[in-house]
Amino acid sequence: MLELALDARRGSFHLRVECRFASEWTVIFGPSGAGKSTLLRLLAGLDLPEHSSPQSVRVALDGKLLTDSAHGLWLKPGRRQTSMVAQQSAIFPHMSIEANIAYGLNHIDRLRRSSRVHNSRVQEMLELVNATELIGRRPQHLSGGEAQRIALARALAPQPRLLLLDEPFSALDGVASDALLLRLQAWTTEHRVQTVLATHDATDALASAAEVALLHEGRLAALGPAADVLSAERQRLIDRLG
Amino acid sequence: MDWQALALTLKLATVTTAILLAVAVPLAALLVLGRSRWLAALEALAALPLVLPPTVLGFFLLVLLGPRTAFGRGITSLLGHPLAFSFSGLVVGSVIYSLPFAVQPLVAGFAAVEPALVDAARLLGAGPARLVLSLLVPLARRSLIAGAVLSFLHTMGEFGVVLMLGGDIPGATRTLSIVLYNQVENFDYAAANRTAALLLGLSAVALAAIYLSGSPRGGRRA
Numbered sequence: 001m002l003e004l005a006l007d008a009r010r011g012s013f014h015l016r017v018e019c020r021f022a023s024e025w026t027v028i029f030g031p032s033g034a035g036k037s038t039l040l041r042l043l044a045g046l047d048l049p050e051h052s053s054p055q056s057v058r059v060a061l062d063g064k065l066l067t068d069s070a071h072g073l074w075l076k077p078g079r080r081q082t083s084m085v086a087q088q089s090a091i092f093p094h095m096s097i098e099a100n101i102a103y104g105l106n107h108i109d110r111l112r113r114s115s116r117v118h119n120s121r122v123q124e125m126l127e128l129v130n131a132t133e134l135i136g137r138r139p140q141h142l143s144g145g146e147a148q149r150i151a152l153a154r155a156l157a158p159q160p161r162l163l164l165l166d167e168p169f170s171a172l173d174g175v176a177s178d179a180l181l182l183r184l185q186a187w188t189t190e191h192r193v194q195t196v197l198a199t200h201d202a203t204d205a206l207a208s209a210a211e212v213a214l215l216h217e218g219r220l221a222a223l224g225p226a227a228d229v230l231s232a233e234r235q236r237l238i239d240r241l242g
Numbered sequence: 243m244d245w246q247a248l249a250l251t252l253k254l255a256t257v258t259t260a261i262l263l264a265v266a267v268p269l270a271a272l273l274v275l276g277r278s279r280w281l282a283a284l285e286a287l288a289a290l291p292l293v294l295p296p297t298v299l300g301f302f303l304l305v306l307l308g309p310r311t312a313f314g315r316g317i318t319s320l321l322g323h324p325l326a327f328s329f330s331g332l333v334v335g336s337v338i339y340s341l342p343f344a345v346q347p348l349v350a351g352f353a354a355v356e357p358a359l360v361d362a363a364r365l366l367g368a369g370p371a372r373l374v375l376s377l378l379v380p381l382a383r384r385s386l387i388a389g390a391v392l393s394f395l396h397t398m399g400e401f402g403v404v405l406m407l408g409g410d411i412p413g414a415t416r417t418l419s420i421v422l423y424n425q426v427e428n429f430d431y432a433a434a435n436r437t438a439a440l441l442l443g444l445s446a447v448a449l450a451a452i453y454l455s456g457s458p459r460g461g462r463r464a
Contacts, residue, residue, distance in 0.1 A: 078366065079367070084362075084365050090361070090362040092377065093381070151362075155365075
């Protein structure tokens with residue numbers, strides 16, 4: 001269960017959202033500029049409350065507070081058990097693909113387990129995102145879609161409790177994107193990872209068949225089952241096909 | 243050629259550069275990643291030696307490290323000798339004098355690293371030290387080299403600070419630029435010519451090496 005109460009300004013943009021995501025898989029749907037990325041960054045703890053622009057941010061995951069600006073609480077991004085895959089894959093260009101995926105493991109691994117354990121985890125993640133053939137390639141030689149798969153593998157490797165996805169499959173074609181989405185959903189359900197996926201693509205939102213939060217100009221317009229919230233979008237798609 | 247002075251100058255530049263990198267990397271990272279409003283003041287302070295006349299810096303250090311201040315007396319009793327007019331004193335002066343030459347390329351290099359990469363590393367649990375060592379330094383490798391070479395050359399050629407703080411003690415504080423000054427004062431233009439040509443040649447070769455490594459063939463900064 002993810003509870004959020006956000007009231008934040010970015011220049012003239014004002015994000016005001018208060019809700020709880022009870023479902024394990026929530027889709028935030030809205031057009032570009034609706035505030036999806038800002039919302040995800042606040043959940044990830046990447047944007048610090050700034051002194052110059054007063055804002056109030058409260059984020060709690062399964063009852064544990066991650067951010068509570070009223071009491072000056074802000075867990076650092078690396079201490080929230082939260083992973084994020086943004087539109088920009090941000091693969092570390094000077095490291096091997098394996099080192100990229102293992103980057104988050106070195107942090108959580110206080111016991112300094114053998115590199116063999118790391119390697120098997122990296123292998124497992126590569127299989128999950130269907131990218132085992134990319135081993136040994138340099139990050140510079142990855143296509144956009146391949147980089148997004150590696151970014152996803154890197155985000156999942158430390159086994160987060162909260163997974164934030166910001167248009168993560170924009171560079172994949174429809175079939176590959178749907179297949180990856182299915183595998184990912186099965187994996188997050190199995191490992192009880194709460195997921196929030198932001199997208200402006202109605203088909204993505206409908207494909208995941210979950211709770212959907214409709215975001216419009218920084219406000220939450222609707223929250224509920226995909227079939228209800230997206231009925232208008234669904235009708236629009238059907239009309240277009242018809 | 244005054245080989246002793248050449249050796250001393252190279253030693254001073256090497257020690258100064260090593261200390262500067264150890265100081266400038268965390269300082270530049272703080273300036274780029276930090277959020278405190280006091281950082282602007284710190285950045286100005288770190289850039290001050292760029293515009294300060296070297297003799298001013300040398301004079302203040304001479305007074306600060308000398309027997310007139312409690313600080314200087316403390317250092318003297320700690321070391322057994324005053325810092326002024328010693329090699330260690332020169333190192334202190336040189337580190338401060340060349341600080342901007344190490345910090346500024348690093349700040350530019352760190353600031354050019356994509357914020358998305360920094361965000362990704364922070365989300366994966368990287369603390370400040372790991373962020374700097376695993377991400378900023380390797381990605382700003384060229385800035386690190388540029389900072390090191392500039393600091394080294396700048397220290398090799400310094401004059402005002404050395405003269406004020408170190409005087410002219412053979413083997414301890416007499417660097418090449420002091421030797422050059424002495425040679426000119428003694429109208430020994432042939433020797434002065436050789437000393438000056440050596441300093442010029444070293445600077446030109448090192449700078450050419452930096453700019454060559456920055457050409458497209460030298461590799462994108464990734």
